[in-house]
Amino acid sequence: MHSIRRIFSVGAAALVLGAGLVAGSSGTAQAAPSDCTGGANGFTDIPDSLSGQGVAGAGAVVIDNPHAVASYAMQAGNVGGRQMAWGVLTTxxxxxxxxTARGLVWMDVTNNSGASWIQCGPFTTFSAGARLTTAAYPTSSSASRAFRVCAQVTSLGTDSNIACTGWW
Known part of the structure; x- marks a missing residue:
């Protein structure tokens, strides 16, 4: 009888621990602008007006109810004497x-060929005609470093749409 109770107790403890790890992991995976602003994690703050060369494609994110359109792109250029890449969103x-629409933009950077990445953002705007950039990150000749930019448009209703560039 003691062994059945012990097996049940060990199994219940493992189940609770596993549920806690799964529930806890979603909270730790959340990214924020503070993860890449003010020089955090090797990023450099840039003004929203900075323009560079378009790389890795671009696109639009659209929702229908209520209607809202935003364009997004990855750009690269010289920032403080270094070649860097960043994301741009234009509402x-x-x-x-x-x-009632909200636009978000973020940039993912990997230094290990996509096995893991740092998310810079999301940066958010509710304004029409806004231009918003992520922080910039140094480019590299290493094949293991890559970037992608993602954008989302949501509304106070239920409509939402997300799109990303390919890895560059």
């Missing part, structure tokens, strides 16, 4: 941006 204006 629609007029009939292409609802007052």
């Amino acid at each position: 629609g204006s007029g009939g292409n941006w609802s007052p």
Whole structure:
């Protein structure tokens, strides 16, 4: 009888521990602008007005209810004497941006060929006609370093859409 109780206790403890790890892991995976602003994790703050060369493609994120459109892209250029990459989001204006819409942009950087990555952002705007950038990160000739930019448009309703560039 003691062995059955012990097996049950060990199994229940393992189940609770496993559930705690699964539930706890979602909280630790959340990224924030503070993970890459102010020089954190090797990133460099840049002004939202900074433009560079378009790399790795670009796209648009659209929601229908309410209607909102935002474009996103990855750019690269010289920042403080170093070649760097960053993400850009531009929200629609007029009939292409609802007052209840929210645009988000973030950039993922991997230094190990995508096995893991650092997320820079998301950076958020509710404004029509806004241009928003992520912090910039140094490019490298190493094949293991790659970047991608992702964008999301949401509304206070239920509509949401996310899109990303390919890895560059």
